[in-house]
Amino acid sequence: MDQLSLFGSHMPTDVIIVGGNEVMTSWQWILRYMSSRPKSPLNTCIFDHKLWSHGLSPQPLEPRSSIPEILSALYIASELGDLKSILDMAKGAQAPDIIINNGPLDQDVKGVINSATRFRHALSEHLSFWIRLAEVTKSNHCSNFSCSRPNTQPEDKGPDGIFIEIGEKSRVEVQSVKSSIGNPSGLISSKSFRAGKKRDKKKLLDGFWLQAYENLGLTKLQNALSDACSLVGLSARDRVYIGLTLDVCAYNAVVVADNEYADVNLFDGYERVNKDVYKCIATYIGSDGWTDVAEATRRCVDHIIILAGV
């Protein structure tokens, strides 16, 4: 055996782990059945309680039927797929095959998939990404948009993701995501923040306040913005133009938790972040047992990975 063939026998090959059809089916499910964001505020924010009307009445995500399969396909697509192709799909193009190029699965990704807790947190970020993508597609008022890739490993400070709607008057939405297996109120804001005192940067609204008043997460914001701009090929002049004409910079506090806790009052104190209620979005993604939904999805993902042999 010569050296070339020996080397060649170990060369990794491209592997399709989720086909385009599956991605498209999952995306269509999210898009078709997802409730829309209300136009009017409730209390201190736009409270967007996400449910899916795939049955008789709007339902939360559940660990049964095909939902874990749908979520697993979407997770893999946004974790391992080409983000530009996903955006193109949301804009009407074909869904991409999700391919792992030239090698085994990244150890960081593997680490997340192997841990129920870490996966649950990661899934909540991916879920909020897909839901925001569905929201912009559903609302149909902007044909050009972009976003940053969801975090592989959730980080502490700064925004978890951004969405930009690009047009005459552009809109940027900064997302921060929290996932809870119980009552999420403790993750959303601290008591002292609601009392107008000290902020705890690990809490959702406290963190937004720190972004709004103390520039917390600027470097992460830059990464997200640059990603999003590059993804849709914005020129230098386009970037300056959007910087000047940006109409709205909104906050989207995303909570993924059991549906029984869904309540607009969880977001009390949002007005401290910004007095304009239209800039304060609270997205509550309700689940019928979030731990089970996440775990069922994780098992599906694991299964797909094993099948793909990566």
Add this chain to the structure above:
Amino acid sequence: MYSQHLQTCIQQIGNYANVDPANINLLNESMACFVSTLGRVMGANTEPVGDVLNLSVRLLLISDGLARLDTTLELEGVHYLVGLGFEQTGELLARLLEDSMVTESDPLSSDLWYTLTLAILHYLSSGYRVQALSVLRKLRNIANRNNSENIERYRSFAAALMRLYSGRISNDSTRNVNEWDLLMLGSLESTSYQQLQIQRLAQKIRQRRDKVLVDLGQGNEASWLSIRSVSSEAADFWAMYLNRLEERGITTFTNEQVGDGFDVWLQPNNDLLVILPTGSGKTIIGELRTALTLARNQQVIWLLPTRALVRQTARNLGEAFELLGVDVEELPTTEDFIPMFDEEFEQFRHIAVTTPEKLESLLRSNPGVVDNVGLIVVDEAQILYDQNRGTTAEFVLQQIRYLIPLCNIIFMSAFDELKESLASFLSKLGRQPVQLTSDIRPTRRMYGIISNDYDTLSKKQYPAILLYPPGPQTDVGSTVNPFRFVFNQDRPLPNKSIKAIDTAGRIVAKAATSRLRTVFFVQKVGTTETQACTLIRQLKQKLILPSADLARLHIELGRVSIIEETSKKGVAPHHAGLTPLEQTLVENWVLDGIVSTVVATSTLAQGINLPFDFSIITYTTRWDEKFKRNSEVPLSEIRNMLGRAGRAGYVSDGVGLISIKRERGTTNKVLDSSRSYFFRSQSASTEFLGLSRLAMKALNANVGNIEWLSELGGLTFSEAQRLVHFVFAVTYRSENVDEDITARIQRFPSIQQLSESEMQKVVKIIGELSENITLTLEIADDLALSESIQRTGMPIEILSNFLSSLRVENILSITAMTELDQILWTDQIIYEALVSCSSREWYRDIFKNNIPLDKVFAVIKLWRSGFPIIELEKLWESVDFNPHTRIEEPFIPQKKTRIDLGRFLNHNLSLIAQFWGAFAVCYEVLFNPSPKEPLKLLLQRLPACTREGVKKQEELEWLYAIGGVDRVLAHSLARIWETKGYGQKSGQYIRNQVKFWRKGHQSIPIIIDGQDRQALQSALGLKG
């Protein structure tokens, strides 16, 4: 609000991105963020509320776009806007969150650190060096003060930024190169967006620098000089100078500094008018022209208005030129009638830095020494408008133009409203000047009011600040949505008897608690101390003052200073009644961040440039003693006080406020009705200046009246003195007085301000004055008196008295006396002469407040003998003055005593000291002593000694060498060296000693110990 320049920047970015500038809100949003943070720091509610995130998104997008462009030369204003935005969102927060800023292991993961880095890089990308320096200093201070475990990376980052700023960044392995240098040079692959952004912007900065030095002839020196008719032999000198520029980090220039191009104004044969705002880098313009003049082997003289500025400029020019073999020194003459030093002005590549008065003295005594001077740089050229000194400045300039017609003159000033007038002045000196002018300020000012705001809900009144929004503002119009801070979380203001000063005081206390830097202008000297004491009662903080500084104070005063009491809480008064040492220490403590609040009179606004966030004025009218009514404070004075907010290179954003009581209506209305203080354009000055001002005052004072010559009324003493001196010099022994007067005064540019009829009146009245002088002298029939008047311009009565006293003395017996007795003898003659004139108007002008003359002389005696101030205060306070009265101990002087004596020593004594000068002239005129005659030397020295508070030459030398404000310490040093001895030339010896000691406190000999040693270390600026 702000300067028009920012509107130009907005226009520029609008044009580039095809967005209507009217729809661009960057400045508003940025100011809202700044104001919100400021309000939060001070515990106020602010409107509108700034959204840092929103602004950051905008700035990051624009920053990203700019960094991607190959060239942004036409977008320099846009870089400036982005720098401004990042600075306004980051700088205040950095002060607030300093400790948490450096906790990340990587500086580029620290959001605030990175925000400020972007501000620096964008400023530098467009040549806004002063603004960049201000932020850079902030980062460096944070890195140097902090001791967290990651701090070394931050320090090395700040060092690399400083090298980038100064053009010294390089990958030369022999230098101290770090990872950040390599990143900024592009030698390190970037692994994050932050690194990539830094790399891109750093590349623009480096390209810009290379271009500018090439424009100055770098690499092509000989032909660059030959285009300017300078011999190619000077190419080496010019190359060395350009290298020095690079070493000093001066490698880029702003558009305002370049103007129409170096080829236009950097020429050896034109007069130049430079009008650039404070901190915009005027000095470098003067320096480049200086270098070009030196390249032609000519000398240069810089004229500055104050001794402090002379010292500072001499130091700066020394840094620029001394390594090139150029002598830079303060002109070693004094403003007295007889120059104390007679060293020759060097003849080759020499720069002299001096005041107009000293140059006048040199021209009077030895005009030939200026033959090879090729350039006169008049910095702070507004001195020409100074009531007391404008005439001297004008006299010197017309004399220079007359003596050396080819010598060029540069006027430099920050006073935009004087532009036309100064240009006209220069052209009347014979040449049309090239102009380099701009109104682009390196600091941004936000203007507004403090008032008592009515809260409709609680029906109570609270202190509030209202600011005009950014964008063009005029003196008419209304502000619908001002930026507003309301302090409604505190106790309300009283319902009745609200005073503007108290409302402002509440806000100053808030600022002081937050360690924001404020100068609080009050009307009266005494109020500065009262307000400072009121403020410290509201503050909890307790600071430790530098013990060496306190040692200095204790030695000089012999008691605790008011500034020591208040500065422990970060507050200090500053007024003309404090000793120069106290004033100096307050200024140093502000610079060192110990004192954050200064309560001052308007004198602080003159020439002192300290870093303040707020300048707050509490009055717009004041009592006019002459007319016995309140009159408006001149707009120029108000603007000057407002202008203390912000400082180029230290504080980019300053807030200038006037406290105005709301009587009725809304605070918005108060804001609208106050517009003229901030925005009314000051028309080109039509005021008379220089000799024409003096001439018009002379007309009004009716100086042609024979009585005037005795009373010298209607003019200040200095003005009267100058007028008499001038008239005498022009008309003495003239055969055709009117013609001579006309011919002579027409050489003065300012005289063309007079109409023909005014001119006729002036010539007539000066002629009358001349006649009166001639008549008086004819009656006196005394040649010595004539000569004394010619040399001094002092009152004839006094000079006659001196001459009579001298004539009856047996001079031989006087010369045989000890120095101490000679001083007593001199004092006695001057005392008696003054007593005989005590009913004259000029006497009352000098000795305001009817200070008894015997008390004045007793105080002068203690002052010259080196007694601490408290001993002088004991004398001053005694009601029935008796030097032998026993004073109760411990003696604590009343506030009035301290302030009155302080003003006397700082101001009146300079005038009074001239009588010793006049006496010395009389002695010389009468006896024509040999140059080294001891009595002559003593008399020659006494005016300066009286003014400065010393007796001996060595004491004076020590005093000057250690900075000029530590009188008692100078006496101590002189006493120590009295036993040690100096060798031949005490002056040179003392200067060398002090130069050596400045190397470090260990260089100071142990013979100087205890408090003296500590004080000396502080005086020499040695830490630790």
